[in-house]
Amino acid sequence: MAATILVVEDEPAIQELISYSLRQAKHTVFSTKNAEEAMKIINEALPDLVLLDWMLPGMSGADFARMLRRAARTKDIPIIMLTARADESDKVSGLESGADDYVTKPFSPRELLARIKAVLRRRAPEAADDVVEIGGLRLDSATHRVTANEIEVVLGPTEFRLLHYLMTHSERVHSRSQLLDQVWGDHVFVEDRTVDVHIRRLRKALENVDKDGLVQTVRGSGYRLSAGQAVSAG
Amino acid sequence: MAATILVVEDEPAIQELISYSLRQAKHTVFSTKNAEEAMKIINEALPDLVLLDWMLPGMSGADFARMLRRAARTKDIPIIMLTARADESDKVSGLESGADDYVTKPFSPRELLARIKAVLRRRAPEAADDVVEIGGLRLDSATHRVTANEIEVVLGPTEFRLLHYLMTHSERVHSRSQLLDQVWGDHVFVEDRTVDVHIRRLRKALENVDKDGLVQTVRGSGYRLSAGQAVSAG
DNA sequence: AAACAGTATTGCGGTTTTGTGACATTTGCA
DNA sequence: TGCAAATGTCACAAAACCGCAATACTGTTT
Structure with a gap:
């Protein structure tokens, strides 16, 4: 803008x-x-x-x-x-x-x-109708919708952007700072911890469709969205 | 037409x-x-x-x-x-x-x-269609009528155009500015908030036939007309 | 096992975004 | 000319969001 x-x-x-x-x-x-x-x-x-x-x-x-x-x-x-x-x-x-x-x-x-x-x-180029799909989760930016098995996942603006970013850059680990830059915007003064909260909100929303496992924590590094499940030995 | x-x-x-x-x-x-x-x-x-x-x-x-x-x-x-x-x-x-x-x-x-x-x-290849029907709502631009279950919905000119646009571009989210450009016209100067009011009037008219749920708000982005319901698990 | 460091959860105050009803004008017509 | 429908704006209420910080966990390191 x-x-x-x-x-x-x-x-x-x-x-x-x-x-x-x-x-x-x-x-x-x-x-x-x-x-x-x-x-x-x-x-x-x-x-x-x-x-x-x-x-x-x-x-x-x-x-x-x-x-x-x-x-x-x-x-x-x-x-x-x-x-x-x-x-x-x-x-x-x-x-x-x-x-x-x-x-x-x-x-x-x-x-x-x-x-x-x-x-x-x-x-501005017409926002490309980009649809991303990973691990059974589908995000459509044109209709601004996220679904899994036909069921819609309701997200707030920030969680939507966050998920969008993670889905378009999946399998990679993103530090909190990187996420703040990419999702919140450059030069925005927000605590790193805030990312945790939004990740939490995102996971909570994904729980409803059993997809919360997609968002994984990489201790000491940040977060990652991955279709390959994280298997905890034990 | x-x-x-x-x-x-x-x-x-x-x-x-x-x-x-x-x-x-x-x-x-x-x-x-x-x-x-x-x-x-x-x-x-x-x-x-x-x-x-x-x-x-x-x-x-x-x-x-x-x-x-x-x-x-x-x-x-x-x-x-x-x-x-x-x-x-x-x-x-x-x-x-x-x-x-x-x-x-x-x-x-x-x-x-x-x-x-x-x-x-x-x-305008797509605008040629005179009758649009979505989610049980039917709009006939030739006769300038909107009906649902045989019952007619009475709309003002602007609400009619707004609904027409939304119906011919359903599912997609439209920002207030986009709606102003498309529905109000190219070179008019009105507030973004005005769209809200007309959306409100449109919904009110649709309430009479239980179709007001079709017009959905996408917080932070705009509005969308969709037959699909938002299913959020509690 | 205790101390640590990194995460997960939650509740809350403060904002921002929407929803609404009221109002002043404008426009078309009777 | 006067009335009624249609419109664009406001101001205020209601909702939805955000970011923070306090607290509870978890996995590591010593």
């Missing part, structure tokens, strides 16, 4: 407003007043999206958009054009130049954010 | 005839005399199809079609061109400009409707 956005807008006031609200929404913002500088920034690192003013000193926004569209490296970056209300033909040429959407000034920060969200979502 | 159609035609008589027969066929119609106005309408919300007169005052139909094809947001809208006579070169250029089909004047409303149906079907 949080993305890196390049804002190309010469009016300081609008520039300020946009940057502020984008940052407020957890996005990372780079901003410039003209196309030339924007180009430099893009050369450094590709943003996830470009907010481009239609009227710019020097190279116009439309021309800049077209340029981005022509270069292989930048042609897939979503572009949202900022146009002045008045003339409709601007919108037309704006979109023709390759923009994914446009927002007419004046606009509310809220609207801008909604548009950004929509464009980013549209660009 | 009911669709939203934008008619761009400058001759009042023909305009009238077309609008009348389209509405008769349950389509929603927007109409204008020229490309410029048409652009404004499209900026508001995308129609499912555009009926475009080849000859238009100002920007020509062909140019307008090309323009639509170039813009990312509109390039997938089906276009049917209305040409003055069976002039081969017109047809050719018409199709070249990006039209999906063409109809030569004079034409019968019947022929026009057939072409429209064909084009829409080609574009």
Whole structure:
């Protein structure tokens, strides 16, 4: 959800407003007043999206958009054009130049954010309908369901993600820290012990379909999901 | 089968005839005399199809079609061109400009409707199905009716579209944003939470026929319509 | 066997996400 | 013009979740 956005807008006031609200929404913002500088920034690192003013000193926004569209490296970056209300033909040429959407000034920060969200979502590859199946347990991310023998296992969001990760990386041992990074997200400050709790919740839910044995503890290392059962001698 | 159609035609008589027969066929119609106005309408919300007169005052139909094809947001809208006579070169250029089909004047409303149906079907293979039935709930988009066990369920327009979408894309989880895009429209700006309210209204209506369990909440992800029950062991 | 270190369980307070009913507007029509 | 249906937002209640920490276990090491 949080993305890196390049804002190309010469009016300081609008520039300020946009940057502020984008940052407020957890996005990372780079901003410039003209196309030339924007180009430099893009050369450094590709943003996830470009907010481009239609009227710019020097190279116009439309021309800049077209340029981005022509270069292989930048042609897939979503572009949202900022146009002045008045003339409709601007919108037309704006979109023709390759923009994914446009927002007419004046606009509310809220609207801008909604548009950004929509464009980013549209660009994101349709979540592949991936279905994983291991040891008689089946997880379908499209329908967001986990079943075993036709019986559904009800899981909370975190347990679902955790199981998803374990299933797509089965047979391997994952330390608690690794799980926190992969399942909770990078740089999240949560106790290692919390993983235990979620593993516990996951196992409990799997007990209902007799599949709790799939989640195994590897003492001193972490956890592992494995179809091969852990046999305790004894 | 009911669709939203934008008619761009400058001759009042023909305009009238077309609008009348389209509405008769349950389509929603927007109409204008020229490309410029048409652009404004499209900026508001995308129609499912555009009926475009080849000859238009100002920007020509062909140019307008090309323009639509170039813009990312509109390039997938089906276009049917209305040409003055069976002039081969017109047809050719018409199709070249990006039209999906063409109809030569004079034409019968019947022929026009057939072409429209064909084009829409080609574009949306799955939406062509007029009747959907899931979990004992039956929705007929032709008669705009929803029934369960012979009993009719009364729904408002939005709830109807929402249910229709969910039924034609059942089992899958849809986020609120996705639902807004699909059910409300491409360029509308409303709160995510609004979806909740309509889901609520939909469920309430379905309660009358004991089918409200079909609409399920997937916490953290969105909603899903499913015939399968969530069986959670205690 | 006692001391340890690593795990399993549970209960709980605090949050976040949903469900709901009420309300202000807008829209279509009578 | 006035009414009724349809809609988008709110504010508050209800649920579902989370992460933590205290406590109970388990397997190892000395």
